[in-house]
Amino acid sequence: MGAFPDCPEPMKQQLAQLLSAAVAALQADGVLPADQAVDIQLERTRDRKHGDFASNLAMVLCKAARSKPRDLAEKLVAALPSSELVTRVEIAGPGFINFFLAPAAYHAVLRQVLADGENFGRSDIGAGKRVQVEFVSANPTGPLHVGHGRGAAYGATVADLLEAVGHQVHREYYVNDAGRQMDILAVSVYLRYLDLCGESFSFPANGYKGDYVWDIGATLHRTHGDALRHDAGEVFRDVPADEPQGGDKEAHIDGLIARVKSLLGDARYREVFDLGLNTILDNIRRDLEAFGVHYDEWFSERSLTESGAVERALERLKASGHVYEKGGALWFRSTDFGDEKDRVVVRDNGQTTYFASDIAYHMNKLERGYDRVIDVWGADHHGYVPRVKAALTALGDDADKLDVLLVQFAILYRGGQKVQMSTRSGEFVTLRELRKEVGNDAARFFYVMRKCEQHMDFDLDLAKSRSNENPIYYIQYAHARVASVFRQLEEKGMSWDADNGARHLDRLDETHEDQLIVALSRYPEIVEAAALNHEPHQLAHFLRELANEFHTYYNAHQFLVDDAGLRDARLYLIQATRQVIANGLGLLGVSAPDSM
RNA sequence: GCCCCGGUAGCUCAGUUGGAUAGAGCAACGGCCUUCUAAGCCGUGGGUCAGGGGUUCGAAUCCUCUCCGGGGCGCCA
16 A cells, blocks of 8 residues: 555554564463453553553553563563664553654655555555445425534545445435325425415415425426316315314324325326425435535335335244234334334334334345444434334344434524524524535534534534634635645745655654644544544544644744755645645545635 | 433533543633734633542543433324
């Protein structure tokens, strides 16, 4: 992978190999039990006084070796193979083994950055494992709102990170194009259409009231004129009363759905239904695409019924004896697998539930042979996790292959005030409005700045501000500054000799330079940790720290000095910095501008 | 009632999976532009890691109890 033989792989791995060799040597000598598998723990030191990397290995193994941590540490250090990477190894504190790296080890990292370019930080530790990431999957009953935005940014970033560390990633959106909510949308569209035809009636309490429903109704009216019109009295006749009239809004809307279906007939009903579905889905697609969120597949819930997957899943559950009938409905005995209560899969009216589709969907995912299946859900669905896992176990699949990542809501603040939102009344801030207000970059970055299971306060004023308070500008500014330095270089009639810089990296002996180089060398470790832990915020935080190291350096030293060796070396360093910032922002879906 | 997530500086949050003296940004205060973009830098102050108990060489981190905040407990999706 590396263009330079002195840095075949990240420095951390190389050190881990040295420790492994030492452990193996002590095992051969009988100091350590030979049968014990040893997990090499290495971490960056918090304090440079403790070297570059530290291992707690001696403390972890001292019991097995029946010796004091520091004594064992001595033996481990004595057994370490020599390496040109390491200048010094110290034992400190209760038994830490501290590694001090040679400057050449860091220079190798810099050369690696420029050699690998946009691939620096990528790795193959995922070993080509196939991972499916399903995210957003909002019902196509309305536009995406800011809550979906967080799932979109988070899911897309997790997928990109996994790909960066060598997984084969399949990004998927589960389209809930079946079920009652969609019927409610279809009826809402139809009623708006009737309104445009001149019919008058009161709109159901449970219907979708957003403006976009009017728009779809208008499309219907434009294309069909009065051809689909029915008398309002006829539509509402004998339908159970709505809530405002003292009735039940659920019964009212269900009655309306049945009536509209029978009045229009299957074909025409389906046309209205699909118009609503496709219009909104197109809208969602465009939104996500413009947000830099791309999918490999849009998976239709309806297709699960049409392909017989739902039926097949239910048959498999029946065959394995995990379902029973009660009260006219078919139940899945999820309590056998740790769920709180059993769940209905087929209603007493014969319709399968959403859960039945989801069982079939997850069965289908595993049938497609993924090594790992990741679902990104809103945290309000957390109660749903045990039953899906229960179903997979009942089907004889490995439920541990499924990871459900829960994303908490984002609460918007404007002028220090919480922005009130309510889906019921149709008053919510859409993702599109958010992007328009704060821009894609700030939206993407702010969404992944926090741990996903953390409630997030999204400060709109901060995201918009073009000031040092705004972390996104801070990072982008560092990138732009490097580009600006190179523009200055040209204006001064000079040019950068990269090879000369590479030869003079030992001239970078300032503390600020040392710290910046160390930060750059951490990048591959950060990408790996962020990917494997599904924690994009680690990368976001790292980029801020890196930008900070750069700005500090920028203020302390002049890059365009007369001394060509030093100048080329410094330009080499800041060029590497620019590259890492660009790579990191790229993984977060944020642009890296050359000027601001 | 049961379950899930959270509680760390005035505010918003990190804390490398149990490590060394708990960090950053913002806000507050004091400095730095005739020099590559001041959208920047430097310095100062600020903590009972919600609280009690436990586990061990070592706990913000793990186990337990209590308190507080948010969410979930449909033949909705």
